[in-house]
Amino acid sequence: EAQVTQNPRYLITVTGKKLTVTCSQNMNHEYMSWYRQDPGLGLRQIYYSMNVEVTDKGDVPEGYKVSRKEKRNFPLILESPSPNQTSLYFCASKFPGGGTDTQYFGPGTRLTVL
Amino acid sequence: GNSVTQMEGPVTLSEEAFLTINCTYTATGYPSLFWYVQYPGEGLQLLLKATKADDKGSNKGFEATYRKETTSFHLEKGSVQVSDSAVYFCALSDRTAGNKLTFGGGTRVLVKP
Numbered sequence: 134e135a136q137v138t139q140n141p142r143y144l145i146t147v148t149g150k151k152l153t154v155t156c157s158q159n160m161n162h163e164y165m166s167w168y169r170q171d172p173g174l175g176l177r178q179i180y181y182s183m184n185v186e187v188t189d190k191g192d193v194p195e196g197y198k199v200s201r202k203e204k205r206n207f208p209l210i211l212e213s214p215s216p217n218q219t220s221l222y223f224c225a226s227k228f229p230g231g232g233t234d235t236q237y238f239g240p241g242t243r244l245t246v247l
Numbered sequence: 248g249n250s251v252t253q254m255e256g257p258v259t260l261s262e263e264a265f266l267t268i269n270c271t272y273t274a275t276g277y278p279s280l281f282w283y284v285q286y287p288g289e290g291l292q293l294l295l296k297a298t299k300a301d302d303k304g305s306n307k308g309f310e311a312t313y314r315k316e317t318t319s320f321h322l323e324k325g326s327v328q329v330s331d332s333a334v335y336f337c338a339l340s341d342r343t344a345g346n347k348l349t350f351g352g353g354t355r356v357l358v359k360p
Binding site for chain 1: 251255281283289290291292293296336347348350351352353
């Protein structure tokens with residue numbers, strides 16, 4: 134089954150404790166992206182990657198890091214989480230072009246930073 | 248920059264009522280337009296899309312027409328069901344902006360039996 138998976142689905146942590154949220158897709162997509170969803174703000178892009186070893190900042194990259202060492206994986210790293218990073222996070226993937234713009238989303242990771 | 252504005256919710260309807268969710272956009276290029284739906288506890292799923300002016304996207308009884316002259320992409324459904332209760336997001340993708348998806352704030356729809 135074609136899908137985007139994220140782990141963990143729920144996470145409660147404390148300020149300053151480094152964490153990683155994993156994202157994996159099995160559709161051989163080149164483009165992957167991370168979003169955060171906050172009430173009334175919709176989804177805002179954190180980082181995206183057009184291909185392996187190519188990453189770029191989105192609209193709200195501060196406090197986050199990403200890496201793209203393999204095509205299927207795109208982990209999101211919070212080196213020193215703060216309470217304002219409490220949010221619902223989504224990973225997404227798609228082919229970069231060719232007339233297919235549909236992004237496929239993972240199930241989400243709800244993060245609470247105390 | 249690009250932006251999407253959609254009506255705030257929540258929108259509360261009775262079953263079989265007509266649903267309209269307004270969406271307008273601002274874009275520098277020629278965007279593709281999307282409606283995504285998020286059911287409770289789930290990720291976003293593509294509901295429908297339109298890639299050029301006057302295109303109509305449709306799926307599961309929902310429709311939206313790409314109106315370049317009014318920069319709008321309003322979502323409609325003629326007869327909603329309880330199972331349509333969800334959050335609906337209007338979004339655009341602009342190839343001149345790296346295919347980034349720009350989302351509206353989302354509209355929560357609650358359909359009561």
